[in-house]
């Protein structure tokens with residue numbers, strides 16, 4: 336079946352009004368990524384990494400993310416529930432929890448096409464793409480992640496600092512440059 340961004344967003348709005356929005360949103364995302372080829376066709380070839388806003392309001396943010404090969408995103412929190420779904424490649428998630436002095440590793444899960452995952456408001460995760468192939472993902476947040484105050488953590492020391500979007504943009508640019516260099 337053809338994937339339509341408009342009807343996907345319509346379904347997400349309805350799900351976000353549910354009594355348990357994160358579970359309803361997960362169902363919608365799971366339905367979408369259950370046909371990875373339809374998503375791949377709708378979004379086109381994965382040629383560069385980006386985090387594109389499909390919808391943004393104070394109550395919902397929907398991102399189409401293409402992770403460049405081998406990107407490694409440091410541990411961070413969202414302070415919002417989140418639903419992730421994968422339609423291409425691999426997204427390795429490592430989960431952490433706060434300790435008195437920083438964070439400690441709790442576990443890990445590999446997400447592959449058709450996989451979805453709910454993250455609670457308290458979740459702290461790091462994201463790694465362990466392959467030379469990019470990853471295509473949909474991430475949905477129960478609020479406006481872009482303006483939500485939240486932290487990232489030094490992976491070695493666990494030191495907490497405000498999440499830095501500029502740093503994230505620079506990392507995408509750097510990993511995209513590496514990807515292009517390898518492809519040429």
Ligand SMILES: [Fe+2]
Pocket residue numbers: 411412413460
């Ligand atoms: Fe995240």
